[in-house]
Amino acid sequence: MTKQPPPDFLPLRNALADWAHVESEEVFAGRDAGIAPVLSITIPTYRRSDVLAEAVASALAQDLGQPFEVVIVDNDPESLGHEALLAAIPALAEGNVRYLRNRENIGMYGNINRCVEVARGAWISILHDDDMIDPDFARRTLAELTSPHARFDGLVSRKRLLDQREVRFTRGRIKGAIYRAREAYQFGGRGSRRIDARQLFWGCVVGNTVGFICRTADIRALGGFYPEEHPSCDYFFYARFAERWRLGESRQVLATIRVAVNSLTQKAQQLACLRQGYELQCAYAGSVLPRFWARLSPLVMARQVAVTSAFWRSGITKAEAEEAIGVAMPRDRPLALYLMRLALRGF
Incomplete structure (x- = not known):
């Protein structure tokens, strides 16, 4: 089920072809690697042997009941x-497992795109090498996507945080209660909900692509992930996907995201994410959303700056954010913003 967004909204290109000249050699294949899979769980990796085994073990533990x-x-x-x-993990030798190695480093998103290229399943999930999926992730997600009454073409689960920093992120009792109340409102008693421009305008509300399954052909049709949109590639990917197919979010928590000290803890990376978020808002307003939504962007960005700075403890100042984003921002007013989102059905 494909629809066509306005031609000026995030044009497509074939990023899958960027590294077509670099080969990937198969250095290992399990005994069952010849069985045609329904689902490909792909894991791009680079020098993460300490956590890769956990990611792979979580993928192998799927109780799908179909070949993957x-x-x-x-x-x-x-x-x-x-x-x-x-x-x-000695069980790899018996499974439907392939281990490929690029003959040249093709960059993080080049490697994710290579995963998309080599997947053999009709459906695909991309698991980062430091994250994990629950044993029932594939079964529950595919059951909803392949139901005779399926409402979505791609479905992403909610995720829990495995915060391994010295000082962990906590919401506190009051904020936790607000978060749970908002979640109940968002889903309205249902197990999943539709995600489209009205939600994504306010930020990447579904997080990264861990815990997401869609048709392999659909990612290929989008041209994969665009490296020039780093560090917000996932956000732009979801925006493109949601404008062409039906994107859903499951209320079930079926994946684990590891939070540690890495490149995203750098203030420069966070400012880049904020700037790209503003650029995506500008792309939305006047194309797939009414033009007046652009007037909300400064207030949205003020909230994004506060949330980003609090989660990563980066101390981003208003002046730094305004210089990086290129827009003057008002004082952060969470309540006013939430009321606007309610009025515009942005939750």
Whole structure:
């Protein structure tokens, strides 16, 4: 079920072809690697052997009840990661598992796109090498996507945080109660809800692509993920997907996101995310959303700056944010913003 957004809204390009000249060699295949899978759980990796085994183990533990494959694509041309993985998880030798290694480092999103290219299943899920999925993730998600009365073409689950920083993020009792009340309102008693421009305008409300399943053909039709949109590639991907197919969010928590000190803890990366979020809002207003929504952007960005700074403890100042984003922002007013979202059905 495909619809066509306005031609000026996030034009497509074939990012899958960016590294077509670089080969990926298969350095390991399990005994069942010849079985045609319904689902491909793909894991792009680069020098993360300490956590990769946990991600792979969570993928192998799926109780799908149908054939699925696990495909690991290593972006380190010198890696012997398959040997360490086999030592840690001997069951790999018996499974529908393939371990590929790029002959050249093709960058993070080049490697994610390579996962999309080599997947053999009709459906695909991309699992980051430091995250995990629950054993019932694939079964529950595919059951909804393949139901005779399916409402969505792609479905993303909610995720829990595994915060491994010295000082962890906590919401507190009052904020936790507000979060739960808002969630109840969002889903209205249902197990899943539609996500479209009215939700995505306010931010990437569904997070990254861990816990997401869609048709492999649909990601390929979008041209994969665009490296030039880093560090907000997932956000732009969801925006493109939601304008062409039916994107849904499940209320079930079926994946785990690891939070640690990494590149996203750098203030420059956070400011880049904020700037790209503003650019996406500008793309939305006047194309797939009414033009007057653009007037809301400064208030939205003030809230995004406050949330980002609090979660990452980066201390982003108003002056730094305004310089990076290129727009003057008012004082952060969460209540006013929430009331606007309610009025515009943005939750």
